[in-house]
Amino acid sequence: MSQFKELTLQGLWKNNPGLVQLLGLCPLLAVTATVTNALGLGAATLLVLLGSNIAVSLVRNHVASEIRIPVFVLIIASLVTAVQLLMNAYTYDLYLSLGIFIPLIVTNCAIIGRAEAFASKNPVLPSAIDAIMMGLGFMLVLLVLGAMREVLGQGTLFDGADLLLGDWAKALRVEVFHADNHFLLAMLPPGAFLGMGLLIALKNVIDNKLKQRQAVEKGSIARARVTGAAQ
């Protein structure tokens, strides 16, 4: 149980693929212009990650370590193809709006990274939990960034959610404020970089606050660092 808790904490916060490992930045920055796109890509990545971690963990003792990377890539690529076909079949409009970034999940370093660093060394159940948590962590970052950019850029949330979730989701659309002039920068790639930087800064601030509070509770004397940054 403690392992489960540790994996959750690692995936969602301490070792978050988006904010800490900075893996998969290409889709992270490219498709987060709206919450719907972010949710779609996050879900696709989560599915692929789950499948690849389970598969890699199952074959980990049968694959010679010299050829493990090509094997992992083959597994991931076939899973991505499956997800791509699924999205093409059931969420066609979203499939069009995500475009090239669905096949590009193959190259998402977060997935091969988890396969190499975790799934190839651990049994199936922990690997699956790790995949879910890492996937959720990645998806959360995508969602927060997508929400930031969508609100700033066009003043709405969940615009076009029906593309992903079906017609009932049209009710989800929230108009936060009405803007005649869209803040285009938030929708363009530079806005993604700025938003990402701000999110990482926010995480570091929270971490520092937590660390300080822990230090105070323990009553230990904080050692002053004179060289290098604390992070």
Place this chain on the structure above:
Amino acid sequence: MSFKIASSPHQHNQRSTAHIMRLVALACLPGIAVQAVLFGYGVLIQLVLAIVTAWISEALVLKLRGKAVLPRLKDNSALLTAVLLAIAIPPYAPWWIIVIGTAFAIIMVKQLYGGLGNNLFNPAMAAYVLLLVSFPLQMTQWLPPLSLQSVDLTPLDAVCSIFTHYSCSGFSLSQLQASIDGITMATPLDTLRTDLGRGLTLDESLNRPVFFAFAGTGWLWVNLAYLAGGLLLIQQKVISWRIPLAVIGSLFVLSAIATLAAPDTIAGPLFHLFSGGTMLAAFFIATDPVSASTTNKGRLVYGALIGLLVFLIRNFGGYPDAYAFAVLLANMAVPLIDYYTRPRTYGHRPRSELK
């Protein structure tokens, strides 16, 4: 008795940052005055908005960073950034344009990189690019000079149209842009660009009322005023002559060659030098001591690079004027330029002889 240890250079004049920044801002005054007289009082309101926003954002960030607020505010660097941005944007742009721009310049471009002296990019120009990319419509609504306007604009009209998007007598900006005969007017650079795109030759385009002598009506005087202010700065040794000379020189040479090669489609050097933001950029923006190159040879390269980029973008690129983009791109090249133009250390041989 204590010995003060300071880093080089040990011999310098006794001007403080605040003093230099104030001199640069003061040298903008002739240009601002001409702009206000010829193009209406919008620029003055933008200046006030920009300066207030800059001070508030600077104070806010310094407070958050736990630094002393007043000494930094007094160094006038935020003031200068605000002044440069306010001059650069269209004078009748809505108030939130300048507020967003100035706040971005100070908070994101300057303070997040570590404050004055640490920013990679020129804050005013980075903010200008942000605004141009985000709000292309508002950032291109330049009014023609007062002498060509069909409606008389009072100072009160400037206040009205900046804060409510309509002048007090109810004209919108696009109506104000129209000249007496109802044709929408743009800046000279923009007009020329559109005309050339429509297949007119240079001479045919230059007959329009927005052009005067060899440059644009009004813009010629604005540029001359900034040229005067800039020469004053060089005379006072506030800025080095190298960057302005290199910017103007490279733009002059390139456009001279190009206009000889294609006299019908590329305007001559004088037109380029006295249109748009050339003089303002060459003397006031490219010479920013923080983001520009710091070696003597490097300054020439840096200035020439800006001139080259402006020439290319104006004649072959997607925008009518290009100083913001040119300055930012040259800012990126500065570390490389500085690395390859390091001066010989005193007492050492030049690097070429060492091999």
